[in-house]
Amino acid sequence: MTTQPPDLKKLTTLDGGKYTVVQHSDGRLEALRYGETWRDLTGDNLFLALLDAYEASARDAEALRAALEVEQVDLDFTIQAIVGRDPLEEIHLRVRDQKRRVTDALNAARHATQRD
16 A cells, blocks of 8 residues: 655545545646556646546535434424324334235235135
């Protein structure tokens, strides 16, 4: 494993750590593969644009993930306020009731076919 360069501006890790993009404070851009120098990307504007788009998408995904967590908490409290129970308990009760209805319907169908 290599150490971080002293002139590091930004480090972006991709593909589970297989690739690392190093942006140096002097503007150089290089790719590491498994921590070893792999490619010089300095001046590759397409790669830089793709990297910027990737990072923007990662930020958006994280913001969405955080918003969904907040919404889930709000939903849990809303369900609890409406039904007066813990949301997981309510789900368990509804699944149990649905299972009972399905079992009753299957038994009725069996009983009806046995009479015919």
